[in-house]
Amino acid sequence: MYAIVEMAGQQFKVAKDQKVYVHRLQAEEGKKVTFDNVLLLADGSDITVGAPAIDGAAVEAKVVKHLRGDKVIVFKKKRRKGYQVKNGHRQALTEIVIESIVAKGGKKAAAPKKEEKPAKKEAAPKAAPKKAAKADDLKKIEGIGPKIAETLIAAGVSTFAELAKTDAAKISEIIADVRGNHVTDTWPAQAKLAAEGKWDELKKWQDELDGGKA
Incomplete structure (x- = not known):
């Protein structure tokens, strides 16, 4: 199996x-x-x-x-x-x-016959949209660039809510291979504001940060 x-x-x-x-x-x-x-x-x-x-x-x-x-x-x-x-x-x-x-609970699919071409066309398109709808733009967090965002998503942290629940030390471990001196202390708190849609409050705070560092 x-x-x-x-x-x-x-x-x-x-x-x-x-x-x-x-x-x-x-x-x-x-x-x-x-x-x-x-x-x-x-x-x-x-x-x-x-x-x-x-x-x-x-x-x-x-x-x-x-x-x-x-x-x-x-x-x-x-x-x-x-x-x-x-x-x-x-x-x-x-x-x-x-x-x-x-x-x-799996529903068994009937084996497609050669003449049942429409059945094959229905199965393929349905699988595509699911992955794209989940990820947030993590680059909106002060201190996160494209490479760090890509590394976080590859590690399973793809949304603001997931980033908010991730400890700063764990984030540093995930991005250990990304070059540069990255300060992750404020990232979970920033992500929490983003997940809650508090963009004005987040923008005001980010204006006071330097590369994610208070």
Whole structure:
């Protein structure tokens, strides 16, 4: 039996006892995590597909350890301009092991026949809109730039509400690979104001901050 499931912003094909490396999760090592955005389940010849997700289905896993991926070198150069920049990046990852695949409440889809072309066209478009609707523009927080926003989203912190609930020390750990001296102390409080829609109060406070530092 295997499943196709979305974990930390990526889709994986997983089976029981399989080890998977995903973008850094906030769960502690040894803790169990559940992913309920299951897009497909397959048990032998029985295949169940979601629209886009399968109700009641879930993939349960255990966090083995947190680690960093291999270093990736990014080199930029402009000819005859005397410009060249070399940066290194190691992605923050979490190793998990799949413990079980739960298939409760899933509605089995009939196997499509060759002449049933419209059925295939309906399944594909429904899965696309779900991911884009969730993320907030984290760059509206004083001190957060495009690279930091990208790193936070990759780690599963994609909204103001999620950022507000994340400890400043944890944020610093997530963005440890991003170059620069980043002060994260005020980010959760700023995100809380943004999540509550208090933009005037947030703007007044940000005018007094310097790179997110009071």
